[in-house]
Amino acid sequence: MRHQRGTSYIAILIAVIGFAFLAKALIAVWGPYVDDRLVNSEIEALMKSSPKNIAPSKFESQMSQRLDMNGVRDLNFKDIAQVTNVDGLQVKKDYEIRKPFLLNIDIVLKFEKSFDQSSVQAK
Numbered sequence: 021m022r023h024q025r026g027t028s029y030i031a032i033l034i035a036v037i038g039f040a041f042l043a044k045a046l047i048a049v050w051g052p053y054v055d056d057r058l059v060n061s062e063i064e065a066l067m068k069s070s071p072k073n074i075a076p077s078k079f080e081s082q083m084s085q086r087l088d089m090n091g092v093r094d095l096n097f098k099d100i101a102q103v104t105n106v107d108g109l110q111v112k113k114d115y116e117i118r119k120p121f122l123l124n125i126d127i128v129l130k131f132e133k134s135f136d137q138s139s140v141q142a143k
Contacts, residue, residue: 044121044122045121045127048119048120048121048127049119049127049129052117052119052129052131053129055092055094055095056131058087058090058092059087059092059095059097059100059113060113060133062083062086062087062090063083063101063111063113063135064135064140064143065086066079066082066083066086067109067111067135067137067140067141068140068141070082070109070137072108072109072137073105074105074109075105076103076104076105076109079103079105079109079111080097080098080101080103083097083101084096084097084098095115099115100113100114100115100131101113101114101115102114108136108137108138109136109137110134110135110136110137111134111135112133112134112135113131113132113133113134113135114131114132115130115131116128116129116130116131117129117131
């Protein structure tokens, strides 16, 4: 029993610092990922309910309204996605978000996804 001392103060301090580092990273990344999932679901929902010959500008304005209603005010739909209607409605979403993390270190989150109205309506 004389040689068993348990965890040292330095080990506890390192564990607390590690936990705080992971918590800070999770907090910095959580919001943009939730917003991206919401954008994806709204694009799919609007594609399902839209007619095949919808104008890209009308789709963009409806998406902007939906994102505003759902509290996604950090993203402008026209800046993050390109909408075309050549052989059916297609949306290509491609953007990145930079979040300050620690001192001069930033976290860069890149989001890319393509949507096709015929494949979304087939689901």
